[in-house]
Amino acid sequence: MSDFQIIDRQDFSDTTFLLEVCHPAMARAARPGQFVIALVDEHGERIPLTIADFDRDKGTITLVVQAVGKTTRQMQQTCQTGSALYGLVGPMGAPSHVADVGKVVCVGGGLGVAPVFPQARAFKENGAYVIGVVGFRSKDLIFWEDKFRSCCDELIICTDDGSAGIKGLVTDGLKSAIEHHEDVDEVVAIGPPVMMKACAETTRPHGIRTMVSLNPIMVDGTGMCGGCRVRVGGEMKFACVDGPDFDGHTVDFDDLMNRLRRFTEDERAAMERWNENCKRLEQAGQTTGTV
Amino acid sequence: MPVRAAEERVDDFKEVACGFSLEDALHECARCLECPNPACVAGCPVGIDIPGFIVKMEEKDYRGAYDILSDSNLLPAICGRVCPQENQCEGVCPVGETLEPVAIGRLERWLGDEAIKNNWNTLPHIEPVRHKVGVVGSGPAGLACAADLAKAGCDVTIYEALHKPGGVLRYGIPEFRLPNDVVDAEIANITRLGVTIECNTLVGRLFTIEQMRDEMGFDAVFIGTGAGAPNFMNIPGETLNGVLSANEMLTRCNLMMAGKFPDFDTPMHMGRQVAVIGAGNTAMDAMRVALRIGAEKVHCVYRRTEAESPARLEELHHAQEEGIEFHWLTAPVEILDDGAGNVRAMRCLRMELGEPDDSGRRRPVPIEGSEFEFETDMVVYAIGTKANPILGQTSKLGLNKWGYIDANETLATSIAGVYAGGDIVTGAATVILAMGAGRRAARSIKTYLGIRDSEAKYRSEQVGCAGTLFGIDLGERNFSPIRLAG
Numbered sequence: 001m002s003d004f005q006i007i008d009r010q011d012f013s014d015t016t017f018l019l020e021v022c023h024p025a026m027a028r029a030a031r032p033g034q035f036v037i038a039l040v041d042e043h044g045e046r047i048p049l050t051i052a053d054f055d056r057d058k059g060t061i062t063l064v065v066q067a068v069g070k071t072t073r074q075m076q077q078t079c080q081t082g083s084a085l086y087g088l089v090g091p092m093g094a095p096s097h098v099a100d101v102g103k104v105v106c107v108g109g110g111l112g113v114a115p116v117f118p119q120a121r122a123f124k125e126n127g128a129y130v131i132g133v134v135g136f137r138s139k140d141l142i143f144w145e146d147k148f149r150s151c152c153d154e155l156i157i158c159t160d161d162g163s164a165g166i167k168g169l170v171t172d173g174l175k176s177a178i179e180h181h182e183d184v185d186e187v188v189a190i191g192p193p194v195m196m197k198a199c200a201e202t203t204r205p206h207g208i209r210t211m212v213s214l215n216p217i218m219v220d221g222t223g224m225c226g227g228c229r230v231r232v233g234g235e236m237k238f239a240c241v242d243g244p245d246f247d248g249h250t251v252d253f254d255d256l257m258n259r260l261r262r263f264t265e266d267e268r269a270a271m272e273r274w275n276e277n278c279k280r281l282e283q284a285g286q287t288t289g290t291v
Numbered sequence: 292m293p294v295r296a297a298e299e300r301v302d303d304f305k306e307v308a309c310g311f312s313l314e315d316a317l318h319e320c321a322r323c324l325e326c327p328n329p330a331c332v333a334g335c336p337v338g339i340d341i342p343g344f345i346v347k348m349e350e351k352d353y354r355g356a357y358d359i360l361s362d363s364n365l366l367p368a369i370c371g372r373v374c375p376q377e378n379q380c381e382g383v384c385p386v387g388e389t390l391e392p393v394a395i396g397r398l399e400r401w402l403g404d405e406a407i408k409n410n411w412n413t414l415p416h417i418e419p420v421r422h423k424v425g426v427v428g429s430g431p432a433g434l435a436c437a438a439d440l441a442k443a444g445c446d447v448t449i450y451e452a453l454h455k456p457g458g459v460l461r462y463g464i465p466e467f468r469l470p471n472d473v474v475d476a477e478i479a480n481i482t483r484l485g486v487t488i489e490c491n492t493l494v495g496r497l498f499t500i501e502q503m504r505d506e507m508g509f510d511a512v513f514i515g516t517g518a519g520a521p522n523f524m525n526i527p528g529e530t531l532n533g534v535l536s537a538n539e540m541l542t543r544c545n546l547m548m549a550g551k552f553p554d555f556d557t558p559m560h561m562g563r564q565v566a567v568i569g570a571g572n573t574a575m576d577a578m579r580v581a582l583r584i585g586a587e588k589v590h591c592v593y594r595r596t597e598a599e600s601p602a603r604l605e606e607l608h609h610a611q612e613e614g615i616e617f618h619w620l621t622a623p624v625e626i627l628d629d630g631a632g633n634v635r636a637m638r639c640l641r642m643e644l645g646e647p648d649d650s651g652r653r654r655p656v657p658i659e660g661s662e663f664e665f666e667t668d669m670v671v672y673a674i675g676t677k678a679n680p681i682l683g684q685t686s687k688l689g690l691n692k693w694g695y696i697d698a699n700e701t702l703a704t705s706i707a708g709v710y711a712g713g714d715i716v717t718g719a720a721t722v723i724l725a726m727g728a729g730r731r732a733a734r735s736i737k738t739y740l741g742i743r744d745s746e747a748k749y750r751s752e753q754v755g756c757a758g759t760l761f762g763i764d765l766g767e768r769n770f771s772p773i774r775l776a777g
């Protein structure tokens with residue numbers, strides 16, 4: 001059943017890798033801000049991943065994965081060029097509203113660097129002046145700099161250790177962008193909840209509209225389970241159908257961060273088991289001389 | 292009916308209700324009066340020829356009996372298990388006036404199971420027509436519609452958002468009531484008719500209903516997307532960890548096999564004291580799943596009384612036998628935090644029954660000063676569902692004020708050539724009503740496409756009369772629709 005062929009893979013670091021998956025219909029339909037749900041195998045879980053890029057001519061979509069849990073670690077091992085995913089559904093969620101704005105800052109940190117790219121590109125195509133702010137731990141973990149440069153009028157790279165760009169967090173980059181440009185109309189921030197929260201707090205005093213892309217735990221991604229519910233403006237929303245983009249100034253990030261801890265224990269158990277299995281396989285491989 | 296003992300069954304997901312043996316089945320058949328004007332057939336939403344298959348069974352022609360049964364219902368092993376027969380065929384069986392009604396549901400299940408066991412499948416002769424029909428959603432409504440259209444020769448593709456077909460049959464109803472193997476086997480009957488099922492396809496987002504019609508070459512579309520979106524109560528504490536919808540719990544367990552975590556990757560962290568809010572079929576399923584996945588104690592919290600519970604009687608009894616504790620006339624007003632973002636307890640009110648409301652049931656009213664704390668570490672909402680918003684968001688389909696798709700009596704929607712049925716039109720109902728709607732829509736689609744319905748009567752007495760052509764109603768035009776370019 002699975003014909004979601006992986007046609008390219010690039011490793012950006014020991015945890016972050018890119019998969020380019022063949023899905024012509026999805027490449028045609030995808031819009032910035034949408035996500036997919038992927039399944040590695042029949043026993044797998046349904047995991048949401050933001051669409052980091054799509055190529056209508058090639059008929060592919062690009063996902064950037066950070067190996068943090070059991071499933072993403074497994075993907076890191078098994079998702080090689082030429083292999084296929086068991087399931088892939090999307091594009092899901094409401095596309096980002098790429099407004100007709102004059103000047104926009106697109107902020108991406110951690111997992112959010114890749115997903116903010118299609119938004120930056122869309123704003124550029126809409127004729128906006130685009131300032132990109134992307135954060136990495138250090139210089140050698142930087143990826144897609146050329147892609148961002150191709151669609152950003154200015155690019156601010158932030159590294160934790162100062163090995164490239166400015167030393168500091170993406171919020172520092174965002175602050176500097178706002179200082180230098182009084183006429184920023186909109187900020188798009190994608191990354192871990194703490195980062196998006198900090199970005200929203202940075203722009204709040206300036207009253208700049210700030211859109212964030214929420215990443216709660218999901219199951220179906222079709223509005224059927226309510227597992228992805230988030231509190232926005234005092235109301236409950238389902239991130240998979242009402243979002244994933246919301247106004248960052250109204251999102252209850254603490255609630256989101258709490259909900260992301262729902263399965264911590266189970267995740268730890270799954271991780272341990274996975275590590276053990278890997279070790280066992282490795283040992284077996286060593287004794288028989290195969291890998 | 293034979294069921295497994297409660298103590299034995301609460302630890303596993305094997306079926307609770309055991310099927311009939313051949314002797315039981317034949318004994319049951321012998322009780323049928325074979326009424327000339329069978330009330331049971333009228334009572335069945337898909338009009339199965341019940342006495343017809345019973346007679347065949349008595350003649351020991353089981354295969355023939357199955358053919359009669361599956362002519363109206365391609366999912367008998369499923370329906371035999373989950374239909375509310377007490378309100379349908381069995382409810383109107385005249386034998387039931389004095390004795391127990393004929394156990395039609397169990398006979399249906401027996402035949403369905405025999406067919407699966409012996410791999411019976413009688414493929415009808417299918418004469419291909421040139422029409423392509425798209426079906427959105429692979430629940431009972433979509434499956435039934437697809438089957439009828441495939442039999443009429445259409446080229447049918449079902450699109451399903453999840454990675455496995457079946458709708459609620461797959462993700463909702465637990466294995467101990469409806470094993471996944473049974474769902475697989477009966478869905479295979481439908482693909483055998485030539486229906487293609489494309490999973491992993493979210494219609495509305497991957498392509499729209501309009502695109503199906505205008506760009507993808509579908510001559511007609513049927514929508515059976517169900518009423519999947521769970522309701523919450525809008526009380527404080529609803530986003531705490533440990534609060535979830537029954538749909539989420541059931542999906543994790545039935546579709547994603549969380550019961551087998553960590554063999555399967557999807558976790559379903561179970562509380563010790565689980566409170567399920569609501570007392571319908573979904574609530575019963577959620578409670579019994581919770582019990583099987585390791586909850587110490589499961590409570591049912593309902594603001595009305597047992598008499599108003601919308602669950603099937605049998606399910607309610609099974610839940611009671613399995614040791615679920617019922618708290619009638621109790622309504623939660625707040626979910627309380629343990630200080631670390633998890634559920635610690637609920638604040639509840641005691642209720643009493645007042646005047647009847649619109650539904651005719653007596654309305655529960657809170658008793659003043661009756662507030663109390665209900666200790667629980669997991670709260671599961673099973674208080675109904677609403678329409679899934681995706682197709683409404685992405686198409687020009689006319690919706691009613693609750694967000695369900697507006698369809699007329701032929702199940703036609705506001706878009707020409709697009710039909711809808713099942714829970715997405717009626718709101719949450721039953722498997723068999725959804726199937727009935729799917730079949731009704733199939734009939735309308737055939738008329739729309741100009742395919743002569745084999746069930747339509749040839750009225751020779753009207754030959755020559757106005758409005759007919761050689762006995763064929765002029766309304767049934769056998770025109771081939773033409774597609775305008777551009």
Ligand SMILES: Cc1cc2nc3c(=O)[nH]c(=O)nc-3n(C[C@H](O)[C@H](O)[C@H](O)COP(=O)(O)OP(=O)(O)OC[C@H]3O[C@@H](n4cnc5c(N)ncnc54)[C@H](O)[C@@H]3O)c2cc1C
Nearest residue numbers: 428430431432452458459494516517713714720721722725
């Ligand atoms: C827990 C539970 C227990 C139940 N028990 C019983 C019972 O014992 N007996 C009984 O008769 N009834 C029961 N019901 C009710 C019954 O299951 C439903 O009424 C019936 O399944 C409705 O069928 P449907 O085809 O309309 O929709 P569904 O079964 O809901 O199927 C809809 C399908 O469409 C898919 N879909 C939705 N949107 C899209 C989209 N945009 N693109 C592609 N696919 C989409 C969904 O993923 C789903 O698979 C129960 C329901 C629940 C939730």
Ligand code: FES
Nearest residue numbers: 221223225226240
């Ligand atoms: S992921 Fe299930 S409703 Fe959003």
